[in-house]
Amino acid sequence: MAKIIIKDIGKRYANGFEALKGVSAEIAAGSFTVILGPSGAGKSTLLRTINGLETATAGTIQIGEQVVTQNNLREVRSQVGMVFQHFNLVDRLSVMTNVLTGRLSHRSWLGSLLYLFRRTDLDLAHDALIRVGLTDKAWNRADKLSGGQQQRVGIARALAQQPRVILADEPVASLDPVASEEIMGLLREICTRDGITVVVNLHQVELAKRFADRIIGLNDGLVVYDGPASGLDSATLSRIYSRNGDQVDEQLETMLAYA
Numbered sequence: 257m258a259k260i261i262i263k264d265i266g267k268r269y270a271n272g273f274e275a276l277k278g279v280s281a282e283i284a285a286g287s288f289t290v291i292l293g294p295s296g297a298g299k300s301t302l303l304r305t306i307n308g309l310e311t312a313t314a315g316t317i318q319i320g321e322q323v324v325t326q327n328n329l330r331e332v333r334s335q336v337g338m339v340f341q342h343f344n345l346v347d348r349l350s351v352m353t354n355v356l357t358g359r360l361s362h363r364s365w366l367g368s369l370l371y372l373f374r375r376t377d378l379d380l381a382h383d384a385l386i387r388v389g390l391t392d393k394a395w396n397r398a399d400k401l402s403g404g405q406q407q408r409v410g411i412a413r414a415l416a417q418q419p420r421v422i423l424a425d426e427p428v429a430s431l432d433p434v435a436s437e438e439i440m441g442l443l444r445e446i447c448t449r450d451g452i453t454v455v456v457n458l459h460q461v462e463l464a465k466r467f468a469d470r471i472i473g474l475n476d477g478l479v480v481y482d483g484p485a486s487g488l489d490s491a492t493l494s495r496i497y498s499r500n501g502d503q504v505d506e507q508l509e510t511m512l513a514y515a
């Protein structure tokens with residue numbers, strides 16, 4: 257369990273584009289936060305900055321008591337599990353081996369290079385597969401599983417890492433509604449039961465409302481809403497999803513009609 261302190265984060269990419277323009281938020285330890293915002297708002301950039309996959313050009317990130325720097329990236333990443341939209345599994349490897357890769361950040365560089373795992377790693381991977389309900393698929397090739405099952409493997413890999421934080425970047429964007437619901441439920445259960453701080457980027461307002469303790473709305477690299485899911489009324493959604501200032505596009509009109 258760890259709090260995350262995001263302080264005045266700015267990110268300018270090498271081509272000069274400013275994706276984040278001073279984002280601040282304190283995320284409580286053990287909470288479930290959803291980041292909403294239109295395409296290009298900076299959601300992925302923010303998530304990737306939290307665990308140092310992107311280097312912020314301004315501001316600081318603190319996870320637990322530790323400020324993230326170039327010097328402690330390996331240690332930070334060992335505490336932060338990542339879950340991705342396209343799962344990022346090694347297709348030709350078994351489910352179990354994919355989950356075991358979650359242990360690599362805890363092994364020496366030589367151990368990582370040779371995929372040397374200890375008995376405790378195998379036990380943790382097995383426990384993680386029990387949590388996501390996939391023990392019967394442990395020795396199947398990862399690419400033979402359905403999308404929902406592959407995302408469960410992604411979550412098991414994050415769990416095997418014994419993280420204090422899980423960051424999920426659009427974890428249900430490639431899944432059907434039923435699998436999406438299951439994956440969100442699983443992430444929520446992990447947050448509640450294990451006290452792991454969970455931050456999820458989403459495009460589905462309905463899922464955000466149902467599962468999140470707190471919503472951070474990003475638009476054009478700035479926080480435009482920070483509050484409970486119950487505060488997501490149509491005025492707030494318009495603010496989060498407005499394009500070019502206050503213009504609301506057709507896609508948003510449709511979304512608001514169903515939110």
Ligand SMILES: Nc1ncnc2c1ncn2[C@@H]1O[C@H](COP(=O)(O)OP(=O)(O)OP(=O)(O)O)[C@@H](O)[C@H]1O
Nearest residue numbers: 269270271273275294295296297298299300301302
């Ligand atoms: N490596 C990069 N170089 C330059 N610009 C980038 C780079 N990565 C992202 N961007 C730009 O930064 C902005 C924010 O991108 P980001 O992926 O964080 O948005 P997002 O809110 O996650 O969008 P989506 O919902 O479509 O995934 C976009 O305009 C994007 O084109």
